[in-house]
Amino acid sequence: MIRLKDRQLALTNKRITTSVNNLPIPNSQANDICSALTGISDLLIEYEKLVLVTSTRECSWPVAQQGFLQYCQRFNRSYTILECAATEIPSPGTAYFTLNDADLASLIAKTNMFGYKLGQDIGLLAFDDSPIKKLMNLTVVTTTLPSGSTSQQHPVNSCNNTFEIIRRASL
Template identity: 40%
Template structure:
C-alpha cells in the first residue's frame, strides 16, 4: 500500500504537504497511472490528521487533474492526458504590451498547459476576490502585482502570501518583501530608469533641464519617478515632474521623458507647431518600443516584453524558483 511521506514538523500546512508529497511521487514514478491512494480515513489515521485536512488535499489534487475518484472504490492516479497544467494568469490591465507578454507566455507553454486570464484593474479588492475563488483550482498562479498608487501593501500582500510559493509566478514587478523562494521575471524600474538615463548622458549634456511626464492617475510604478529623480540629483540636472503635457509649452534646451503615448503625440505636435527640431532644440525619450516610434525616429527606453512572457513560461515548465531580471535597454534615435 502506498504511503505518503510527510514532514509534520515543518510549518507548511498539512494539507499542502499531502498535495506536494503525492505530486512529487507521481513525477518521480513512485505513483503510476491507476495506482490507488489510501482512503481519506486511512491517511488521516496513519498521520493523526483531521479527516477534513485529508479531504481538502484530495479535493485540490482532483481539481488539478492529478487524481480521480471512482464511486465506491476510492482515489486513483489520473491518466497522463488529464494532467495538463492549469494556470491562472492575472494581469493589472490588458494593453498592447501585456498582449505581447500573454502571447509569448502561451507560445512558451505550447500544449503543456491551459491558461485562464483575469484582469484585476489595479484593484486590490478585485485581485483578492479572483485569487480567493481560484485557490486550489490551478497548478500555477501568475500575477502582475501592480495596484493603485495609493494602495497600502496590507491590501494585497496577504492575498499574495496565501498562494503557495511553489505555485507562484511574479511578472513585471518583483516584491522584495515577499519571503521564500518563488519564480519571478521582473523589471527593476528605479534602477532601470537610472541606468537608461545614465547611458544617454552624452546626448543629455546639451539639455539644461529634464522633464518627466508622469500621469499620476494612471497607476504607473512610482519607482519610475524615483529613478528619474536619482539621476537628476546625481548629475546635477534641473528637473520637473508633470502629470501631463496639457499646459506645457516646449522650450529649447529641454528634454522630456514621456510615459504615456497621448502625451508623446501632444508633445511632438507642439514642437512641430513651434518649429522646434527634435534632437536639437528639444529632446524626447519615450517608454516602450512600438513600430510607430521607430518610424517617427523616437528614442525609447524599453523592456523586452516577449522575452518576459517566454522566459516565465520556460522557467515555470522547468519548475524553477528563480528571480530573473528582464532585459531593459535604450534604443537611440534622432529625437534625443
C-alpha cells in the same frame, strides 16, 4: 459563495481605491532606469532641463519616477515632473521623458507647431518601443521581456524586466 480559479477577478459594486504611490517598487528596477539614463548622458547633457511627464493612469510611473529622480540627483540635473503634457509649452533646451503615447503625441504636435526641431531644440525620450516610434526615429526606454511575452503578461513593475535605451534622433 463564489469560487474563483487562480488569476480571476471578482467585480463588486464596492468602490476600491488604491494609490500608485503605494505600489512596491523593486529597487533594481529604479536603478535600471537610472542606469539607462546614465547610458545616454552624452545626449542629455545637451539639454539644460529634464522633464518627466508622468500620468496617474500609468501603473509604471513610480519605477520610472524613482529612476529619473536618482539620475537627476546623481548628476545634479535641473528637472521637473509633470502629470501630463496637455498644458505644457515646449521650451528649447528641454528634454522630455514621456511615459504614454498621448503625452508624447501632444509634445510632438506642439514642438512642430512652434517650429522647434526634435533632437536639437527639444529632446524627446519615449517609454516603450513601437513600430510608430521607430518610424518617427524616437529614442526610447524599453523593457526586455521574455521572448513572445507582452507587457500585459509582464507588467513594468515585474522584477524580471530590465530597461534599456534604443538611441534614435529625438535626443
